[in-house]
Each structure stands twice: as structure tokens, then as C-alpha cells.
Amino acid sequence: MAGSDGNRARLITRFAPSPTGPLHLGHAYSAMLAHDMAMAAGGTFLLRIEDIDQTRARPQWEAQILDDLHWLGLTWPTPVMRQSDRGPAYDAALDALWQRGLLYPCTCNRRDILTAASAPQEGAPMGPDGVIYPGTCSGKPRSGPRPTDSALRLDTSLALQGNDAHGLPDDVPTTIGDVVLARRDMGTSYHLSVVVDDAAQGVTHVLRGEDLSDATPIHILLQRLLGLVTPTYRHHRLIRDEAGKRLAKRDDARAIAIYRADGASPQDIRAMVGLA
Incomplete structure (x- = not known):
């Protein structure tokens, strides 16, 4: 990220959740990392809604995602890109x-x-x-x-x-x-849509969980095949439960909304994921 102020200002990160369930601590960690990185570089943090699976996407989950991210103190330009429009x-x-x-x-x-x-x-x-x-x-x-x-x-x-x-x-x-x-019922897939959308939004740095590191070579290959710029990829550690299992959307007990209802603050959430 070294360079002139002009180069630093062009750094763009993103967080791209699917509105198929509540945000949990792992989502919060990834979103805050991307937001912090952009803010530290004088760049831009983008939010993108990955709703290509219309059989599972729900408006109420999207609303909850936006509310939770705002509560955590994250900001982003609007309007938000939605894959269902792409x-x-x-x-x-x-x-x-x-x-x-x-x-x-x-x-x-x-x-x-x-x-x-x-x-x-x-x-x-x-x-x-x-x-x-x-x-x-x-x-x-x-x-x-x-x-x-x-x-x-x-x-x-x-x-x-x-x-x-x-x-x-x-x-x-x-x-x-x-x-x-x-896919026959979606017209696209995660691998294609994420590559096309990152390029369309000018994303320069992708921060995502280490569980997606195996998919990165196929994304780089697609970018080359389609003549798209390859962003810098960084894969962060996963947030796990007490048994060492990574969190998933079914882990409602770790949902940000539950912590909020129990009186936690955004700084509490940062401390829980090691960002305090």
C-alpha cells in the first residue's frame, strides 16, 4: 500500500454478504477488516449484496445486514450493488x-x-x-x-x-x-459473479476468509480469460467457536443481533474478534 497519497486514495475494498441469514462474528470480523483497511489508506469501502440465490435471499435479512453494519460503525457509498440486478x-x-x-x-x-x-x-x-x-x-x-x-x-x-x-x-x-x-436456476455462480462484480466496482484489495483461498486461483484465471484486472487478495483467519469449528450462518447464537440485544457495544464486538 505504499505510494503517493493519490495512489493510496484509490484503494478500494468491499464486503459482499448474502442476505440468507444473520451476520455473525465472522462476518463482522471480515467486514471491519476491509473497512479499517480502506479507511486507513484514505480509500473506499464498498458494500455489495450477493443475492443471486433468490430462493434463499430475503429482504428482512438484507435489512438486518445493513442495520448491523451501520451499528458497527461502518459506512459505504450508495446505492449498493445487488447481484440480482447484474x-x-x-x-x-x-x-x-x-x-x-x-x-x-x-x-x-x-x-x-x-x-x-x-x-x-x-x-x-x-x-x-x-x-x-x-x-x-x-x-x-x-x-x-x-x-x-x-x-x-x-x-x-x-x-x-x-x-x-x-x-x-x-x-x-x-x-x-x-x-x-x-447454474440453470441462477444464470451465474459465485465464481463468475464475484470476479465480474469486483472488476466493475474497481475493487483493488479483497479481504476474505482463508476458507476461500483455494478458490483464488480460479478467480485469477477467470480475470485473465476475461481481460480483467486482478486485485490483491488477502485471506484472514477464521473466527471459530469454542470447539474450534468455524462459524456459519446456522450459528445464530453468534449472530450480531443477539449480542446487540444482550447489551453489547460495537467495541465489545471488536474485542471479541481481536480488533480492539
């Missing part, structure tokens, strides 16, 4: 990849993938999206109009050929596999 941008990215033959349609369900990927003595290999896809549908046609009635996967091995592979781990195809870039 369909055309995702379509354009998918069209570009499809036209290069880098995507293929996939009709496998989770049971199909688990059955095909499992080795009796070792179990199924795991990647950032769960079981690594074994390539069952990779031979399907890739010509004609881009399909919208099935999932679309990135042919990772093909995508890694040429200069786009420079600096990326050689084992990406086996440790990550052919990730889904478009």
Missing part, C-alpha cells in the same frame, strides 16, 4: 467464454458427481466447491447458442493453456476441477 453483465462474460469453447453444459446432479468421483478406498476428492467434478459431461458439444437450460462448467485444463496459466499452480485442474460458472 444479469446482463454475467451473460456477457459467459458469452465470451462460450464463444472461445471454454465452457460446456453439465446435467449432472450431486449424486451423479459423488458416484462418479468416489474411489472406494479413498473417498471423493474435495475442492473449494465440495466434491471435485470428474469431467463426466466434458465431451458435450460446445457450439451453437450458449445453453441456458443446464449448468455451464469451465474447462479448466483448456483454460490454463497459454499465457493465462502463468504463475498459477500446475495442479489447479485436479485440486479445483471444472467449476460451475452458470
Whole structure:
């Protein structure tokens, strides 16, 4: 982050929650880290609502997220970007990849993938999206109009050929596999939408949990394939419960709203996650 004041002012971070449940201590930690980093550099902290899963997203959760973040003392420019408004941008990215033959349609369900990927003595290999896809549908046609009635996967091995592979781990195809870039019921996926949206918002630094570090090579690859700038990635520690298990949205007992109702202050929350 060294440089002139002008360079420092251009630092942009973001926090991008999904409105499918309450914010917990882990969310607060990640959001405050990103906000603190931007403020210290004279930059900008952005909030983005990742609501591509409209079957689970709820307006009341989005309202609670905004309220909790304001209560924590975080500020951001408005209007807030929502992924549910970004369909055309995702379509354009998918069209570009499809036209290069880098995507293929996939009709496998989770049971199909688990059955095909499992080795009796070792179990199924795991990647950032769960079981690594074994390539069952990779031979399907890739010509004609881009399909919208099935999932679309990135042919990772093909995508890694040429200069786009420079600096990326050689084992990406086996440790990550052919990730889904478009789901039939959403029109996009986390991997595609986060890359397209970070570029659209000019995000320069991404702070996120170490549980997402395995996904970073695929995001860098997508940025290169789409001609997008790669931000600086930093992966922070995870906030865990007393048993050492990382917090998830089902951990309502760690929800910020519960601490607020019990009389905690924003400084108390900072102390709980080690930011006091």
C-alpha cells in the first residue's frame, strides 16, 4: 500500500454478504477488516449484496445486514450493488467464454458427481466447491447458442493453456476441477459473479476468509480469460467457536443481533474478534 497519497486514495475494498441469514462474528470480523483497511489508506469501502440465490435471499435479512453494519460503525457509498440486478453483465462474460469453447453444459446432479468421483478406498476428492467434478459431461458439444437450460462448467485444463496459466499452480485442474460458472436456476455462480462484480466496482484489495483461498486461483484465471484486472487478495483467519469449528450462518447464537440485544457495544464486538 505504499505510494503517493493519490495512489493510496484509490484503494478500494468491499464486503459482499448474502442476505440468507444473520451476520455473525465472522462476518463482522471480515467486514471491519476491509473497512479499517480502506479507511486507513484514505480509500473506499464498498458494500455489495450477493443475492443471486433468490430462493434463499430475503429482504428482512438484507435489512438486518445493513442495520448491523451501520451499528458497527461502518459506512459505504450508495446505492449498493445487488447481484440480482447484474444479469446482463454475467451473460456477457459467459458469452465470451462460450464463444472461445471454454465452457460446456453439465446435467449432472450431486449424486451423479459423488458416484462418479468416489474411489472406494479413498473417498471423493474435495475442492473449494465440495466434491471435485470428474469431467463426466466434458465431451458435450460446445457450439451453437450458449445453453441456458443446464449448468455451464469451465474447462479448466483448456483454460490454463497459454499465457493465462502463468504463475498459477500446475495442479489447479485436479485440486479445483471444472467449476460451475452458470447454474440453470441462477444464470451465474459465485465464481463468475464475484470476479465480474469486483472488476466493475474497481475493487483493488479483497479481504476474505482463508476458507476461500483455494478458490483464488480460479478467480485469477477467470480475470485473465476475461481481460480483467486482478486485485490483491488477502485471506484472514477464521473466527471459530469454542470447539474450534468455524462459524456459519446456522450459528445464530453468534449472530450480531443477539449480542446487540444482550447489551453489547460495537467495541465489545471488536474485542471479541481481536480488533480492539
